Amino acid sequence: xxxxxxxxxxxxxxxxxxxxxxxxxxxxxxxxxxxxxxxxxxxxxxxxxxxxxxxxxxxxxxxxxxxxxxxxxxxxxxxxxxxxxxxxxxxxxxxxxxxxxxxxxxxxxxxxxxxxxxxxxxxxxxxxxxxxxxxxxxxxxxxxxxxxxxxxxxxxxxxxxxxxxxxxxxxxxxxxxxxxxxxxxxxxxx
Numbered sequence: 001x002x003x004x005x006x007x008x009x010x011x012x013x014x015x016x017x018x019x020x021x022x023x024x025x026x027x028x029x030x031x032x033x034x035x036x037x038x039x040x041x042x043x044x045x046x047x048x049x050x051x052x053x054x055x056x057x058x059x060x061x062x063x064x065x066x067x068x069x070x071x072x073x074x075x076x077x078x079x080x081x082x083x084x085x086x087x088x089x090x091x092x093x094x095x096x097x098x099x100x101x102x103x104x105x106x107x108x109x110x111x112x113x114x115x116x117x118x119x120x121x122x123x124x125x126x127x128x129x130x131x132x133x134x135x136x137x138x139x140x141x142x143x144x145x146x147x148x149x150x151x152x153x154x155x156x157x158x159x160x161x162x163x164x165x166x167x168x169x170x171x172x173x174x175x176x177x178x179x180x181x182x183x184x185x186x187x188x189x190x
Contacts, residue, residue, distance in 0.1 A: 029168055033171070039167045040165070041137075047110065047126065049110060055161070058165060059165065062163060063097040063160075064083070064086065066098070068101075069103050069152055071151060072154075079156060080124075085177035086177045089177060090181070100113070100124055101137060102127065103134060103154050105128045106131065110126070113126030143155050157171065158172075160183055
């Protein structure tokens with residue numbers, strides 16, 4: 001059985017080790033989940049202004065990506081409300097890019113995305129493309145989809161990208177905006 005002195009020394013060692021680690025860990029995202037290996041990749045699509053888009057436009061800044069559709073009546077409205085809260089949390093500071101990639105490119109062209117996202121927050125970036133381009137992007141990010149007669153069922157996740165466009169964390173669409181803001185700030189400080 002450990003003596004009181006041994007327990008105190010162990011406690012002190014843990015405290016010292018804990019004190020040395022936080023500086024490195026404080027800059028790392030703390031919420032969500034680590035991505036599976038190979039998740040993410042290129043988003044070579046068209047933005048809501050009709051201009052070509054790739055991840056180079058986000059280079060140097062952490063960003064959030066969400067896949068959905070403008071005619072979604074379940075998860076997407078919740079996620080877009082969270083997106084607005086994240087942008088509002090940054091106030092006058094430079095808000096991080098938040099990208100909404102449509103899973104319904106036949107109905108969500110640049111004009112539809114611009115109108116829909118503009119009603120929520122003009123800072124949101126909408127992306128679309130040809131059906132094969134969108135399908136490829138969704139596959140790279142592990143987005144599950146199922147087409148049905150009246151729409152598209154889809155998985156609903158937030159993807160936190162680091163300054164190089166790599167997926168750093170993955171979150172449920174119901175993640176509180178405060179958690180996303182916290183991790184965006186941590187990643188930006190890193």
